[in-house]
Amino acid sequence: MIKRCTLRDHDGWLPLRAALWPDSAADSDPDKHTILSEPERYLVLTFTNKDGKALGFAEASIRADYVNGTNSSPVAFLEGLYVQPANRGQGIARQLVVGVQRWAEEMGCAELASDALLDNQASHAMHKALGFVETERVVYFLKALGG
Numbered sequence: 001m002i003k004r005c006t007l008r009d010h011d012g013w014l015p016l017r018a019a020l021w022p023d024s025a026a027d028s029d030p031d032k033h034t035i036l037s038e039p040e041r042y043l044v045l046t047f048t049n050k051d052g053k054a055l056g057f058a059e060a061s062i063r064a065d066y067v068n069g070t071n072s073s074p075v076a077f078l079e080g081l082y083v084q085p086a087n088r089g090q091g092i093a094r095q096l097v098v099g100v101q102r103w104a105e106e107m108g109c110a111e112l113a114s115d116a117l118l119d120n121q122a123s124h125a126m127h128k129a130l131g132f133v134e135t136e137r138v139v140y141f142l143k144a145l146g147g
């Protein structure tokens with residue numbers, strides 16, 4: 001079952017989030033309040049089994065700044081997608097992305113964008129299987145200032 005997380009009910013989301021992004025805390029994540037307090041801007045979905053256990057999640061946002069490869073603005077952006085290793089290959093990510101897509105359409109967006117690290121071949125294959133088309137490959141750079 002796909003469930004939208006709210007401030008009152010987000011069971012299982014934060015531990016999954018910490019599994020995808022280890023730098024984010026599993027319990028007292030400050031992002032939690034920001035994300036769940038702005039339902040017009042952010043979406044958090046979990047996939048739960050029949051016992052109510054969260055097995056995967058998706059996060060999406062509405063981005064009004066320029067997003068590489070897009071042709072419209074604002075666009076919806078798939079910020080994160082994760083399924084527990086033991087539950088992969090069962091169509092859970094597919095269902096989560098369908099949920100994100102529905103929300104994006106309800107929010108009036110004409111495009112859903114996403115990204116993946118260059119070496120995450122599984123994610124590239126999944127995006128293609130789910131109907132995404134590759135647009136650009138980007139390398140980020142950084143220069144420390146003030147030293």
Ligand SMILES: CC(C)(COP(=O)(O)OP(=O)(O)OC[C@H]1O[C@@H](n2cnc3c(N)ncnc32)[C@H](O)[C@@H]1OP(=O)(O)O)[C@@H](O)C(=O)NCCC(=O)NCCS
Nearest residue numbers: 081082083088089090091092093094116122123125126129
């Ligand atoms: C990528 C990930 C979310 C896929 O979740 P999943 O629930 O196993 O994916 P699904 O079973 O819904 O598969 C959806 C489609 O993608 C394809 N796919 C999924 N994982 C794949 C893989 N490792 N290699 C090739 N294709 C894959 C499936 O074949 C399926 O297509 P199909 O329906 O035409 O067969 C999951 O492996 C994961 O959490 N990985 C670690 C985190 C990550 O990389 N997230 C993406 C960051 S951008």
